[in-house]
Amino acid sequence: MPLRSPFSLTPWVRRILIANAVVYLFTITVFTGSWFLELFAFQPAAADVRPWTFFTYMFVHAGFLHLAFNMLMVFFFGPAVEDRMGGWPFIRYYLLCGLGGAVLSFLLWLLTPMGAVEGASAAALGVALAFAFHWPDTPVYVFPLPMPVRVKWLVLFLFGMDLLLGVAHFAHVGGFLFGFAYLKIEQLLTSRGPAVTPRRSEARVLARPSGEVARAARADRSSNRGHNDALQREMDRVLDKISASGLESLTADERRFLYETSKQMKRE
Numbered sequence: 001m002p003l004r005s006p007f008s009l010t011p012w013v014r015r016i017l018i019a020n021a022v023v024y025l026f027t028i029t030v031f032t033g034s035w036f037l038e039l040f041a042f043q044p045a046a047a048d049v050r051p052w053t054f055f056t057y058m059f060v061h062a063g064f065l066h067l068a069f070n071m072l073m074v075f076f077f078g079p080a081v082e083d084r085m086g087g088w089p090f091i092r093y094y095l096l097c098g099l100g101g102a103v104l105s106f107l108l109w110l111l112t113p114m115g116a117v118e119g120a121s122a123a124a125l126g127v128a129l130a131f132a133f134h135w136p137d138t139p140v141y142v143f144p145l146p147m148p149v150r151v152k153w154l155v156l157f158l159f160g161m162d163l164l165l166g167v168a169h170f171a172h173v174g175g176f177l178f179g180f181a182y183l184k185i186e187q188l189l190t191s192r193g194p195a196v197t198p199r200r201s202e203a204r205v206l207a208r209p210s211g212e213v214a215r216a217a218r219a220d221r222s223s224n225r226g227h228n229d230a231l232q233r234e235m236d237r238v239l240d241k242i243s244a245s246g247l248e249s250l251t252a253d254e255r256r257f258l259y260e261t262s263k264q265m266k267r268e
Contacts, residue, residue: 012091013078017071020120023059024067037062041118042102042171044109058098058120066119073124076140077131084134093182097126100178101171108170122175125162128155129179235261 009017027036039050042057061067082090101122108114131138132155139148162172238254 008079009075010079010082010087010090012082012087012094013074016074016078016091016094016120020059020061020067020071024061024064027060027062036060037116037118041116042105043116044106044114047102047106054099054102055095057102057116057118058095058123060118061120062118066121070120070124073128074120077128080135081127081130085130093130093179094123094127096182097129097175097179098123100126100174100176102174104174104177105171117171121169121172122178124175125155125158125172126175126179128158129176130183131155133180133183231261 037060040053040056040060042053043050047053061070078090081093085093098120102117105114105117128151132152136150136152138151140151140154141148142154159173159176162169162176234257238258241249241254
């Protein structure tokens, strides 16, 4: 699971939160007329004359609770996902998921009447999906449940609820489907591509060392040379495993060891 403070924001997550908050503030203070939503919300029937709404709709919220729920998902899941993907790939993924919501809404409009679509739900669900895709067994607490649930079950529950709630929520489904397709294609290309040493930005999302790997490293600390040799041997073994099977093949202990070693190398 990624190790970071829940209040530590990455650059694009911060920008997304600020942009949505500022737009909402304007809609309740300055641009209070219905014209603003009509101009920037996505209306499938007017998509040909207002094509920008395929993207602008995801920054427009008609109510505070809608805004709060979407931004909470981005706030909690976004930083780890941005750390893993990198800044530009993350914002492209975010916008792609939002675009998926508009595209699916447009396709459904061809079959049945639909009203305006607004809000970042499709993009936010895509971010939560990416987190669950990379760290599926991470426990999360969901009010009012007394026990944590694995994040993969939470995301599947949200997806299922959107399916059950019908056409009005299918924009969320579009974000989920576009996000899932992107992640699977990325996974396929990574597994078929040439072996590379993991970037430090990937290592930053790994937790601190513990278990057998960390204990083995601590056992050699009485001798600096022996300690360094042990670290090098373990690093070579982990990198060989990545080269053969990919980053996803590492155990939790191996990921933690890689994270701590990369921090030590950076300091040196």
